[in-house]
Amino acid sequence: MAAGAGSTSVNEIAPILVARALGKGDAELTADGALSVRTGAFTGRSPKDKFIVRDALTEQSVWWDNSGAMSPAHFDVLLADAEAALAGQDLYRQDLLAGADPRHQYGVTVLTPSAWHALFIRNLLIRPGEMVASSDNPVAVTIVHVPHFKADPARHGSRTDTVIALDMTRNIVVIAGTLYAGEIKKSVFSLFNFHAPRQGVLPMHCSANLSANGETALFFGLSGTGKTTLSNDPNRPLIGDDEHGWSADGVFNLEGGCYAKTVKLSPSAEPEIFAATRRFGTVLENVVLDAHKVPDFDDVSLTENTRAAYPIHVLPSIARGSVGGTPRTVVFLTADAFGVLPPIARLTPEQAVYHFLSGYTAKVAGTERGVTEPQATFSACFGAPFMPLHPSVYGEMLAEKLRSSGASAWLINTGWTGGGYGVGKRIDIASTRRLLNAAIDGTLDGAATRVDELFGFEVPLAVEGVAPQLLTPRTTWADAEAYDRQAIHLAGLFRANFEKFGDANAAAGPRLAQAAE
Template sequence: MKTVERSLIKELNEHNNMHINLSVAQLVEKILRYQEGSLTSTGAIRATTGKYTGRSPEDKFIVKDEVCADFVDWGKVNRPIEEKVFDNLYRKVIDYLKEKDELYQFQGFAGADKNYRLPIQVINEYAWHNLFSRQLFITPTDEELENHQAEFTVVSAPNFKADPAVDGTNSETFILISFKKRVVLIGGTEYAGEIKKSIFSVMNYLLPKRDVLSMHCSANVGLEGDVALFFGLSGTGKTTLSADPYRRLIGDDEHGWSPNGVFNIEGGCYAKCINLSEEKEPQIFNAIRYGSVLENVVLNEKSRIPDYDDTTLTENTRAAYPLENIDNIVSPSVAGHPNTIIFLTADASGTLPPISKLTKEQAMYHFLSGYTSKLAGTERGVTEPQATFSACFGSPFLPLAPAKYAEMLGEKIDMYNSNVFLVNTGWTGGSYGVGNRMKLSYTRAMIHSALEGELNSMETVKDEIFGLEIPMHVPGVPDEVLIPKKTWNDQTAYEETAKSLALKFHENFKKFNNASDPIKEAGPVYQG
């Protein structure tokens, strides 16, 4: 790979007060000195992000040029923007940052496997964003830093706001990716998640070109070396369910699956904090300590104790912390090929089974469908769950056509005989507003049985609407919970709701008309 175009970046690097690779302690000092955040009772930094408390997908663009024009799956997700628009904003942002008293630069890597990692640098206007970057990406050793040459750069200027009429953006906010210049340009938003997800999008473009499947999933490994993947969109439980005291964590959100096995793309975790408690999620709760970053979490003014139940600022409260803050991790974050693959969905309709074993064709159908309910706070304007289909459980971050990732996954399932399950962490006993969220203890029990192989030979019953094979018994879970219909008081309402969801699956899958007939036929039985 060629290194990033350096002309404008060089201007920033020559800034008199460009702080490069500050330690955690130094960054914390800067954050407190400039009142960018507050120190909490746990020693973590709490920062708020103003009016943007989630991603801004309508403001994300990819520069359409000769480098990527023939490869990117252009459309609503991958919105094209002209090169001259990027160049104009790039110049403006650099000029803006050059006037700042202090800037911060982090140099590190994306990708724990040294054969496939991407050297990156992140240049920030805020010290707390730089601390976030340091905790989320992979920090080099002193020796690695000596030879570090960034191949992609993120430039983040949250206080620089675009003028759509002049700059050609959708709003004051912009997240622009140039694969030609190897630069991500972020402005107009303080939400730190844009930094993390922009690099994930970059990796989703680069890795498949090297025969590596990039995945929006968490991963862990058992005592005997068995590897599990957990796919799912934000809020479905990837971080929570992969943080298992009896299994070692590989990573909580982004991975690559190479011919060597699975590797984490990141060096940290970005966990949702809503209703976090030590009792329910001890690993995450105890990982939030000195050096961690809490985003939009409400604090007690006097004690500075975080109130994880308070949604005053947003439901999308977050914690960023390094993997080292969790005791049982794999270091480095690499492991073998997956034995078990879990597709997580938070079904707000309350009609999908809490767990079902998928055939290969069903696995491909549900991977391409990527159904879940978009939860409040993960994106601007989302205030209650909305049914959504996100191809490969990560459509907002996939520059290539979903079929490319699905094809690679299917090949690997065949090659390594991986078992695949669909797990609903959403509602039971009724839809959102009537039923309740599935108990975490039940979901953990189901996943434990799947990982231990107990469900491979378990007697199943076929769901009449969705055609899914539901285990009739799972240790630790009441039998009636396994069959959604049995948990509803109003059977007519259940039928209507389930059939409505089945039709949504069929309607969504029409866009995959090139899929094989066996995959198309693996969807819901009910056709309307």
């Protein structure tokens, strides 16, 4: 059905949405038929412009140090003004699902004046009737998307003319003043993160896949650590790319698609993701095209945060129903640009909670303006911007899940060895995959290990196919004393970051006193 002036197109499929976006001049086709779009001034999320309505439900439960507060009155005015701004426009409505477990499922209605945003969220959430079990009565969620509407701080209680406002009581979201599509996806995750613990479900910013015999593995990690790349393995069916719930019955995907980073995307190292960027209906965000409309994934002139959004079913190996059993393995990924951490370490349950709450990785020089040397980044639960409750809530839930499941926990460093960024080299992905496979297939369960004197975790002494010296970072440095200084520096950053969590689990962190001795 054609969209006329002031009409609403409901649940249009990809070919129609692509045609609408092209017709409005909001996008262009790549040489392979993907839809290329740009998001203007906002090429990433705006966490400081995110607000939660402060009411009886949220007053005592939300982690207000991490979330802006908006009054119910301000939200009501914002919602009314956003709806008024949409009046008379051609709109695109998508009725989708979030949560592959029908007992913990949301019915998400997204209303937007942008055809490509409608395609984006259609790619990323669950399309009813596609392989996933549906609830007869999912929790209703409404997202009002008005990307060109400018909020008024005095009238709406926002910080700027950009606002992402969530009413947790009514499950209504208003997104205004930004074209960055990731705000739509992450607002769903934020709602889930608030409500899921009340149902005994641990919400997780992680990837998940299955072994050949159906054992589930989880992959936590901040952007740039390899979470999407390492979980996309043709020999391990993918449950999901980014957001999951862990219930008493196992793991379920919150989404129906993938939102993969494409910076320096390699057809040899990441063939599944690369192939997905070449299909009709995939949305490429802020990817520069050459004169022949071919994506140049090495060109970061617009942003390092280039992305591809595509349905999960385009991947060659996915898990039936987007669900898996109770995890056997939990992996925390970090890209340590200081060159200190070993490429793999076994964690006790207490250490696992410590590293979960820490959520460590490191930015490298040149990735952001003003970053001239490695900088530690800590994001609680590997997703602090999307965690409305205090991290301790999720940490305590993870501790209980690890105790009851008996899952093993591992820290895998995909960063640097032989020195920090600019001196050492990035750990090669082939070695990382060997280490990862040895951890999740049980090969390392009885392996000989050493205890790291500073960080306290166990490090395997040998892994087949991996250079032995790689497992002991200090031996890869030309100057061992320089390694010691850098290691103590990083351990101090961990300790300083963890002070906000108090004494609980602090003993599972680095042992600075022992190092000094």
